[in-house]
Amino acid sequence: MKKTLSINIAGFVFHIEEDAYATLDTYLKSIHAYFASFEGSKEIIADIESSIAEKFWNIRETEKTEAISQEHVDALIASLGTIADFKQVEEEEDKKEGYTAPKTEGATKIFRRDITRKKLGGVAAGIARYFEVDPIWVRLVLLALLSASFPLFHLGNIVFWAYIIIWAAIPGEMTPDDDKSYRKFYRDPEKKVIGGVMAGIAAYTGWDVGLLRVLAVLSVGLFGSGVIAYIVILAITPEAKTMKDKMEMTGEPITLENIENNIKKSIQPDETEEKTITKVLLFPFRIFATVFSALKGPLNIIRWFIQILLGVILLILGIAFIIVIGALCTLGFTGIDQGQLVHMGPLPLYLIAKDFPFWTVPALVLAFLPMFVSIVIAGISLLANRKFYNKTYKIVSTTMVIVGWIGLFAAVPFVGRNFQRSASYNQMKEIAVSDSTTYVLDIDKKDNETIWQMMLGEKVEEFTFDFEEDEDNHDYNEERFNRTNIEVEGYDGKTIQVITYAKSQGLTRKEAETNAKMIQYNYLQKGKDLRFDTHFGLRNSKFRAQRLKVKIMIPYGKSFSMTRDFAYYMDNVLESGYFHEEGQDLFNGSLWTFSADKGLICLNRTPHNDEESNNEDFSDEKIGFTITKDLVNFSSISGLNTESSQIKITRGDxxxxxxxxxxxxESSAHVENNVLVLDKIQPGIQVEIVVPELTKVELGGNASTAMEGFTSAKMDVILRGFHSLSLKGGGNQLNASVFDSAELNAGDFSVEKAFVAIDKYATIEVNVSKMVQGKKYESSKFSNKMSSGVSYKWNVIK
Structure with a gap:
């Protein structure tokens, strides 16, 4: 049994045996006595005591001993050396206390984990010791390789598991600090121009500091990359303030002899004359350094402000991340319908998560929660200007992260194996074509809830309320993974063909084909309306990278129509002028066809051109002939066979x-019983009609008509087929009947009352101030430019 004492060295309290204390006390007194005459002796003694405290701390942590023994003190003296070792005085004391470290030159290197300088198992420190480099560089390389797990997934796996295997298989070894011969990277304050970065690099590498500074100046011209690199290194690299730091910067072992030599060098430094070119290049930087020193006070205030701001940001981010991972953990362990809380987006996260094993959620928490807690602690540390980390927290958090990532890496194959093979499955359905039917291509708008039910393979509920008027609930063109690609093509045939190309992946080819068959896609034929689903559903509620492409094959020469929504959605590319939002909607009442040589052609619409004037269609620049005929007076116009022409009706004398x-x-017209009858209007022609007064128009066919300047008390409008009429002017009453797929744009025709009848696929826009009355279908499209003070009385037909 030995008596122990408590001592305080460099602010650390240690327990030491009584005989060891006597030896240590004698040793320290000799050091104090010798260095007392040196300038800055207090700082020198503090450095030596700090080194002794570090060695004792490592002994206590690695050997798990409570008291420093005589053997420990003897080893310490051997590593630091005694005054007698380098002064060669008092020969007897030299024989008694002169310990020397064992020579290891020529010995075979053996790789061991370095327990003394470990951060996580000592693997990186062991590699650094083996190659005699600073452990920080090895750790940076390993982190860079691990970060490659995103672009180079397999490389990250190899590095991760190699680290774990080395940790488990290679034994650890104590390496006292006296064996350190590698250098640590510090900024050199004694030879600095701005921050001592280049001087520190020179001390670390042994290169010429003048050449490094010239290269640093030249790097400024490389898009400022040199300045950015300098600032980053300046921010993350500590300054060599103490004698110990300066010796580590040059790779010198910390012994009393080396300490004395460095003190003498600092008193009598080597004077080297800078070359003229070096002085010229460094002159602006020295001026900057002088200004920087003068502004040190204000810059410190800015630094404190940035530190507090960064602390608040980190604190908020960390808490937010913890809340998110807590919510994910709650979802993972409950029966909540996660699909409604976790939006699918491009990938259906909910469906993907269903394939992960049960331990994925706990592994996710273990892998990320310590990181987020560390962000919170970092924010608090910045705000309090002190570190709140301790060794226990580091061990616990590191263990949690390792276990979590091992769990995540183990869970990935459970999902990845489901995507090994791919297969496709095609289907074709035909729609009979008749000369009297012009089909209208449209998309079936479904709300988010319905699309989600389709994804889960559930039966779509029929809602009692209608989403059609709420555009915010329509998600039909969002880039979800189950978005259907629809393309319209022409072909040499007699029926409209709807071909679906389904593709999926699976564990085997047979399973992949089965998954492709599980894709559910529908389209609805209701009269002449063909409505196509925008997203496909799944019968098995499994994500296997399913894709679906739909081709609508239209016979050459067969005319068809399409809505604006369908034109937006389909993969075919149309001229941007067709999507002009102002004025006439070019898709309502449009007529299209395919030809073998020209492809998709619009028969009755011309795309808008912003550079052209509104009257360009009726100018003389694009025509070959102009024929004008005088007419007897009339007050009504009737033309049901207008083909794909352009008609303009204006008021004149x-x-x-x-x-x-x-x-x-080939066109002809005549006046009969006060009615202008348009007998025939050939395709591609422009017609302009002038009349003093007009009270009624009845138009059909595929033409586009513009009518303006009339202010009659009552205006009657009847439209059929795919005719589109733009009406400008005003009056007291508008009577409008719009059939088939015709369109009436009367938003610039102001009236007090309107009596309207709207067919299933027709469209009317009015500008009514008092009353609207009439009948319409649920699928009819009606809008009023006036938003208030109008009474409506509808007879709605289902």
């Missing part, structure tokens, strides 16, 4: 009709 075109005139 004398009634007349003008034809413009590039081919032989």
């Amino acid at each position: 004398l009634p007349k009709i003008t034809y413009r075109g590039n081919q032989a005139l």
Whole structure:
């Protein structure tokens, strides 16, 4: 049994045996006595005591001993050396106390984990000791390789598991500090120009500091990369303030002899004359350094402000991340419908998560929660300007992260194996074509809830309320993984073909084909309306990278129509002028066809061109002939066979009709019983009609008509087919009947009352201030430019 004492060295309290204390006390007194005459002796003694405290701390932590023994003190003296070792005085004391470290030159290197300088198992420190480099560089390389797990997934796995295997298989070894011969990277304050970065690099590498500074100046021209690199190194690299730091910077072992030599060098430094070119290049930087020193006070205030701001940001981010991972953990262990809380987006996270094993959620928490807690602690540390980390927290958090990532790496194959093979499955359905039917291509808008039910393979509920008026609930063009690609093509056939190309992946080819067959896609044929689903559903509620492409094959020469929503959605590319949002909607009432040589052609619409004037369609620049005929007076117009022409009706003193075109005139018109009858309007021609007063128009076909300047008390409008009429002016009453897929744009025709009848696929826009009355279908489209003070009375037909 030995008596122990408590001592305080460099602020650390240690227990030491009585005989060891006597030896240590004698040793320290000799050091104090010798260095008392040196300038800055207090700092020198503090450095030596700090080194002794570090060695004793490592002994206590690695050997798990409570008291420092005589053997420990003898080893310490051997590593630091005695005054007698380098002064060669008092020969007897030299024989008694002169310990020397064992020579290891020529011995075979053996790789061991370095327990003394470990951060996580001592693997990186062991590699650094083996190659005699600073452990920080090895750790940075390992972190860089681990971060490659995202772009290079297999490389990250190899590095991760190699680290774990080395940790488990290679034994650890104590390496006292006296064996250190590698250098640590510090900024050199004694030779600095700005921050001592280049001087520190020179001390670490042994290169010429003048050359390094010249290269640093030249690097400024490389898009400022040199400045950024300098600032980063300046921010993360400590300054060599103490004698111990300066000796580690040059790779010198910390012994009393080396300490004395460095003190003498600092008193009598080597004077080397800088070259003229070096002085010229460094002159602006020295001026900057002087200004920087003068502004040190304000800059410190800015630094404190940035530190507090960064602390608040880290604190908020950390708490937010903890809340998120807590919510994910709650979802993982409960029966809540996660699909409604975790939006699918491009990938259905809920469906993917269903394939992970049960331990994935706990592993996710273990892998990320310590990181988020560390962010919170870092924020608090910045705000309090002190560190709140301790060794126990580091061990616990590191263990949690390792276990969590091992669990996540082990869970990935459970999902990845389901995507090994791919297969496809195609289907075709036909729709009979008749000359009298012009089909309208549209998309079936479904709300988010319905799309989610389709994803889960559930039966879609029929809601009692209608989403059609709430555009915010329509998600039909969002880039979800189950978005269907629809393309329209022409072909040499007699029926409309709807071909679906389904593709999926699976564990085997047979399973992949089965998954492709589980894709559910529908389209609805209701009269002449063909409505196609925008997203496909799944019968098995499994994500296997399913894809679906739908081709609608239209016979050459067969005319069809499409809605604006369908034109937005389909993969075919149309001219941007067709999507002009102002004025006439070019898709309502549009007529299209495919030809073998020209592809998709619009028969009755011309895309808008912002650079052209509104009257360009009726100018003389694009025509081959102009024929004008005078007419007797009339107050009504009737034209049901207008083909794909352009008609303009304006108010004037004398009634007349003008034809413009590039081919032989085949159109004709006559006035009968006060009605202008358009007998025939050939395709591609422009017609302008002038009349003093007009009270009624009845138009059909595929033409586009613009009518303006009339202010009659009552205006009657009847539209059929795919005719589109734009009406400008005003009056007291508007009577409008719009059939088939016709369109009436009367938003610039102001009236007090309107009596309307709207067919299933027709569209009406009005500008009514008092009353609207009439009948319409649920699928009819009606809008009023006036938003308030209007009474409505509808007879809605289902």
